[in-house]
Every structure is written in C-alpha cells, then in structure tokens.
Amino acid sequence: MAIWGVVNQKGGVGKTTTAVNLAAGLAAKGQKVLLVDADPQGNATSGLGIEKSHIKKTLLDVFEDFIDAPDGSVIGSDTIISINETLDLIPATLDLAGAEPVLLNAVGKELVLRDAIDTVQDRYDWVIIDAPPSLGILTVNILAACHGVLVPMQCEFYALEGLSQLMKTIDVVRRRINPRLEIAKVLLTMYDARNKLTQQVSEEVTAFFGDKVSKVVIPRNVRLSEAPGFGSPAVSLFPDSKGAEAYMRFVDEVLA
Amino acid sequence: MAIWGVVNQKGGVGKTTTAVNLAAGLAAKGQKVLLVDADPQGNATSGLGIEKSHIKKTLLDVFEDFIDAPDGSVIGSDTIISINETLDLIPATLDLAGAEPVLLNAVGKELVLRDAIDTVQDRYDWVIIDAPPSLGILTVNILAACHGVLVPMQCEFYALEGLSQLMKTIDVVRRRINPRLEIAKVLLTMYDARNKLTQQVSEEVTAFFGDKVSKVVIPRNVRLSEAPGFGSPAVSLFPDSKGAEAYMRFVDEVLA
Numbered sequence: 001m002a003i004w005g006v007v008n009q010k011g012g013v014g015k016t017t018t019a020v021n022l023a024a025g026l027a028a029k030g031q032k033v034l035l036v037d038a039d040p041q042g043n044a045t046s047g048l049g050i051e052k053s054h055i056k057k058t059l060l061d062v063f064e065d066f067i068d069a070p071d072g073s074v075i076g077s078d079t080i081i082s083i084n085e086t087l088d089l090i091p092a093t094l095d096l097a098g099a100e101p102v103l104l105n106a107v108g109k110e111l112v113l114r115d116a117i118d119t120v121q122d123r124y125d126w127v128i129i130d131a132p133p134s135l136g137i138l139t140v141n142i143l144a145a146c147h148g149v150l151v152p153m154q155c156e157f158y159a160l161e162g163l164s165q166l167m168k169t170i171d172v173v174r175r176r177i178n179p180r181l182e183i184a185k186v187l188l189t190m191y192d193a194r195n196k197l198t199q200q201v202s203e204e205v206t207a208f209f210g211d212k213v214s215k216v217v218i219p220r221n222v223r224l225s226e227a228p229g230f231g232s233p234a235v236s237l238f239p240d241s242k243g244a245e246a247y248m249r250f251v252d253e254v255l256a
Numbered sequence: 257m258a259i260w261g262v263v264n265q266k267g268g269v270g271k272t273t274t275a276v277n278l279a280a281g282l283a284a285k286g287q288k289v290l291l292v293d294a295d296p297q298g299n300a301t302s303g304l305g306i307e308k309s310h311i312k313k314t315l316l317d318v319f320e321d322f323i324d325a326p327d328g329s330v331i332g333s334d335t336i337i338s339i340n341e342t343l344d345l346i347p348a349t350l351d352l353a354g355a356e357p358v359l360l361n362a363v364g365k366e367l368v369l370r371d372a373i374d375t376v377q378d379r380y381d382w383v384i385i386d387a388p389p390s391l392g393i394l395t396v397n398i399l400a401a402c403h404g405v406l407v408p409m410q411c412e413f414y415a416l417e418g419l420s421q422l423m424k425t426i427d428v429v430r431r432r433i434n435p436r437l438e439i440a441k442v443l444l445t446m447y448d449a450r451n452k453l454t455q456q457v458s459e460e461v462t463a464f465f466g467d468k469v470s471k472v473v474i475p476r477n478v479r480l481s482e483a484p485g486f487g488s489p490a491v492s493l494f495p496d497s498k499g500a501e502a503y504m505r506f507v508d509e510v511l512a
C-alpha cells in the first residue's frame with residue numbers, strides 16, 4: 001500500500017498528465033488505485049472524463065467532514081467515483097479553492113487529508129494525489145499524507161529554479177509532520193532529446209537526485225495532450241503512442 | 257499610462273515569458289516600463305538576470321509597507337531595480353509566499369497593490385505585472401490594480417478548461433472592486449500550427465474572445481526557454497529568433 005503525491009509548484013510541468021496516466025496504468029496492471037484530485041482546476045477529474053456538473057461531492061466535502069468531526073468520520077460513498085474495476089477517483093471542482101481558508105483555521109491544519117485517506121487506504125494498493133501548482137496548505141496536506149513524492153520535472157531553466165524551494169518544503173514537512181516522507185521518484189517530462197537545454201537540465205537533475213531519477217523519460221508527445229479532450233488517459237486511448245508507452249514503462253519500473 | 261496584469265491560473269502557459277519579453281520589448285521601443293514580479297517563484301526576476309541573494313527588498317516589503325500606513329507611503333527606492341534606462345523591476349523571492357496570510361487580514365485586502373502602484377505610476381508609460389498560477393489574493397490584488405488583463409493562452413485542452421473560471425474572477429473583481437478592468441489582449445503561446453489540437457483550441461478561443469485575440473501568435477521556440485538561463489529576455493539576447501520576432505510584433509501591435 002503506497003500513497004504518492006505528484007507535486008511540483010512550477011506550473012505546467014506535467015503533474016496532472018503524470019498522475020492520470022500513472023493511476024490508469026497501475027489500474028490496468030490489476031492494482032487497486034485511488035486517484036485524488038487535489039487541484040481546484042480539476043484537470044485530473046476532467047482528464048478521466050468526469051463531467052463537472054454531474055459531481056455531487058468532491059475533496060472539499062472530505063475536508064469539511066474531517067475538520068469538525070474527525071473520530072469515526074468516513075469518506076462518503078458518494079464522494080468516490082468508480083472509473084473502472086480497479087480505478088476510483090475523488091474528484092475536484094473549482095469549489096476546492098474554498099478549502100484553503102477552511103483548512104487554515106483548523107486544528108492540525110496540515111493533517112486533515114491524512115486522516116481522511118487513513119479511513120480508505122486499506123481498500124487500495126495505491127493512492128495517487130494530483131497537486132496544484134503551489135506550496136500552500138493544500139500541497140502541505142498532500143505532503144503530510146503521503147509516503148512518497150513523485151516530482152514531474154520539465155527540463156527547463158525556470159523548472160530547475162523551483163527545485164530548491166520544493167526540497168525545503170519537503171524537508172520541513174518531514175521533520176515536523178511526516179517522518180516517513182521521501183522523494184519516491186523524479187520523472188523527466190516533455191523530454192526532447194535533440195534540445196541542448198533539455199540535456200543540460202537533465203544532467204543537473206540527475207546530479208541533484210541521483211538514482212531517484214526514473215530511467216524512463218516521458219517524451220513530448222501530442223497524444224498526451226489530446227487525450228484529456230476525449231476524457232480518457234492516453235495509456236487507455238492511445239496505447240501505441242510514444243507518450244503512453246513511456247508511461248507504461250514507468251508503471252513497470254514503479255511496480256518492479 | 258497603462259497597467260497590465262499577465263494572468264492565467266493554468267500553470268506553465270507562458271505568463272512569465274510573456275511578461276518579461278513584453279516589458280523588455282516595450283522598453284526597447286523607448287517606453288518607460290515597470291515590471292512587477294508578483295509570483296513567489298520569482299521567475300521574472302531571474303529571467304532578467306537578478307541574482308536572488310543580492311536582493312534587499314521585494315514586493316513583499318511593498319505589501320508590508322502599504323498595509324499598515326497607507327497614507328503618504330512610498331515604494332522605497334531600494335525596492336525598484338533599474339534593469340536599463342527604460343526598464344525597472346520590482347523583484348520577488350520566495351518570501352513573497354508570506355504575502356498571502358499578511359494580506360488576508362488587511363482592511364481592503366484586495367487593494368494594497370493598487371495603492372502601492374498609484375504612488376509610482378506617473379513615472380512610467382507601462383506597468384506589467386507577472387501573476388502566479390492561482391486565483392488567490394495575490395492575483396486578485398493584480399486584477400484590482402490593473403486596467404487591462406493580458407491572458408497568455410496555451411492551445412491545449414486543460415488550458416481551455418480554466419478560462420471560464422478566469423472570466424468569472426475577472427467579472428467579480430470588475431463589479432465589486434475595479435470597474436475599469438477589461439481583457440486587453442489574449443495571446444496564443446507555444447503555438448504549433450501543424451498540431452490539430454492547437455487549431456481546434458485556437459478556434460474556440462477566438463470564438464470566445466473575438467478581436468481581443470492578438471493577430472500575433474507566439475510559436476514554440478527553444479530560444480524563448482534558453483534565454484532565462486542567461487538572465488536576459490529573448491528579445492534582447494536572441495533578437496533574430498522566431499520567438500523574439502513574434503514578441504516584437506506583439507509589442508508593435510500593442511503600441512499601435
């Protein structure tokens with residue numbers, strides 16, 4: 001049973017694309033997976049084809065339920081959407097932006113998501129959490145709830161710049177709140193082997209993270225950005241595409 | 257005198273790249289420009305070659321100075337960095353993440369940046385503000401302070417999904433706080449004309465925004481992502497590159 005947060009405060013580096021395809025890929029291999037959409041943009045939710053207007057309950061409801069009455073609380077069965085036999089989703093909508101002020105005043109404000117996930121984790125082999133592009137209280141809740149952090153990393157200058165802050169935040173959460181927290185994997189995304197900058201940044205990332213860096217790189221591949229428009233992960237919709245193949249190799253590496 | 261916020265809560269759509277190259281391009285045309293880095297990632301600051309460890313004062317100091325003693329406050333001369341004769345910068349560092357809690361308790365919490373910019377605006381022809389990838393209090397401060405919003409738009413499904421929320425936020429700021437606020441321009445970024453998805457999304461954006469959409473599109477161009485590593489805008493460093501040329505055509509359109 002592993003809980004991974006897909007975290008990087010730099011915007012647009014492939015967090016959602018990674019969370020959705022990793023979750024769907026693990027599920028396709030027979031693992032029981034819960035994907036948690038913790039980004040108010042709700043991209044993971046629409047990436048799995050869930051129509052926002054049909055959603056009754058979201059992660060916001062989970063936060064509200066667990067803040068006031070922690071003991072004996074459970075995540076409502078109407079909050080977990082079954083995508084297929086081995087993949088469930090806790091969706092997000094824009095309302096989730098309302099979680100920040102609600103969390104900021106809670107006792108143990110960083111631990112609400114951990115408490116909620118504790119109540120369902122024995123039903124799953126994996127819990128994958130998609131984070132928003134920030135290091136605010138939502139992301140800290142994710143870091144406090146998970147065992148490992150999966151850092152999608154675009155090989156660009158601005159993305160490299162944000163790494164030290166991400167490490168600082170992970171360190172302080174590990175020291176004060178979640179001693180088991182570690183970097184599980186760093187995954188290079190939108191990788192263009194012909195591009196000098198890509199190679200320079202990837203060398204720096206490997207020097208910084210060593211063997212945490214996945215041997216699989218995800219190439220830039222248009223199928224990965226087309227799939228969300230059809231409401232299905234690329235690993236299901238375009239299994240023969242370069243992007244989907246790379247994500248399935250990553251799934252194999254993660255399961256090894 | 258125009259104040260533009262470069263805003264889009266979707267991550268990685270080219271906000272910073274646009275803010276930096278627009279500001280530098282306008283300055284190269286002789287306009288007196290102030291670039292305000294309002295993103296705690298501080299990418300616009302490093303994109304202009306400013307070493308974070310050398311910075312004494314940032315936008316956070318401006319917020320702190322203007323929250324408590326609004327009347328007669330001025331932005332300290334040590335807070336504004338002169339990049340060249342026609343381009344100034346108010347930098348950001350990670351400390352700016354501390355602005356959110358500080359602002360949330362202030363009276364008129366959305367108007368602090370507007371008050372600050374009011375005190376310097378007559379020195380400039382343009383004020384360009386780079387926003388973080390969120391619709392929190394920092395971005396609301398930007399929307400409250402500016403005349404126009406420049407929306408960089410990546411032609412991808414997830415980026416399209418966020419537009420309606422951005423419009424809602426702009427509407428409520430216009431109604432309640434800043435009646436002059438309007439969409440000044442929508443700029444298509446990382447445009448790949450061969451890509452079907454790009455064309456589909458660009459048609460939807462044009463249908464939604466009409467003539468607000470710039471006639472100039474910014475192509476995907478590696479020089480734009482290489483320039484930040486040298487601490488200089490692409491329009492200065494690689495003026496003959498496709499990306500820089502497109503941004504200079506956009507500058508001409510804006511000045512027309």
Ligand SMILES: Nc1ncnc2c1ncn2[C@@H]1O[C@H](COP(=O)(O)OP(=O)(O)OP(=O)(O)O)[C@@H](O)[C@H]1O
Binds near residue numbers: 133415
């Ligand atoms: N390997 C890839 N090849 C091509 N396009 C990709 C790839 N990975 C992601 N994309 C596209 O790039 C954009 C950014 O990816 P994504 O939205 O997954 O990033 P994110 O880190 O979740 O962004 P945010 O910071 O806004 O949450 C999306 O439009 C996505 O479809």
Ligand SMILES: Nc1ncnc2c1ncn2[C@@H]1O[C@H](COP(=O)(O)OP(=O)(O)OP(=O)(O)O)[C@@H](O)[C@H]1O
Binds near residue numbers: 270474480
């Ligand atoms: N037209 C382009 N062609 C190629 N690369 C680009 C282009 N525009 C931006 N980039 C690169 O894409 C990445 C994302 O751009 P940028 O950081 O400007 O977006 P942003 O919206 O400011 O991101 P954030 O949401 O994190 O603030 C950066 O690494 C940048 O160098």
Ligand SMILES: [Mg+2]
Binds near residue numbers: 016017
């Ligand atoms: Mg995302």
Ligand SMILES: [Mg+2]
Binds near residue numbers: 271295
């Ligand atoms: Mg930016």
